[in-house]
Amino acid sequence: MAVKAVLMKTNPAILKTLLKELNQNIMATLKRRLNEFVDYYNNKRYHESLNNITPADGGLELYKGLKGYFHYYNNELAHQGIGRQIPAKLHKKAA
Numbered sequence: 001m002a003v004k005a006v007l008m009k010t011n012p013a014i015l016k017t018l019l020k021e022l023n024q025n026i027m028a029t030l031k032r033r034l035n036e037f038v039d040y041y042n043n044k045r046y047h048e049s050l051n052n053i054t055p056a057d058g059g060l061e062l063y064k065g066l067k068g069y070f071h072y073y074n075n076e077l078a079h080q081g082i083g084r085q086i087p088a089k090l091h092k093k094a095a
Contacts, residue, residue, distance in 0.1 A: 043056040
């Protein structure tokens with residue numbers, strides 16, 4: 001006779017408790033493994049769309065690249081819309 005059948009005949013409360021604990025363990029394990037996968041996918045896995053670097057590395061590289069471009073755009077690039085002048089030279093810095 002199967003264990004479940006024996007428990008159902010002798011003490012259904014024990015079976016319910018065991019099944020509840022089993023379900024809680026399964027859910028805890030599932031949540032932990034899912035969090036591990038999300039961490040791997042977002043921070044450790046190499047992404048082709050980021051030129052085969054990890055997002056964790058790519059975020060810093062992206063920030064540095066954008067910071068450099070914004071500096072160039074505002075401090076070195078002459079803009080046609082303002083008479084071929086450089087924006088940083090036209091605007092006073094805030095106090």
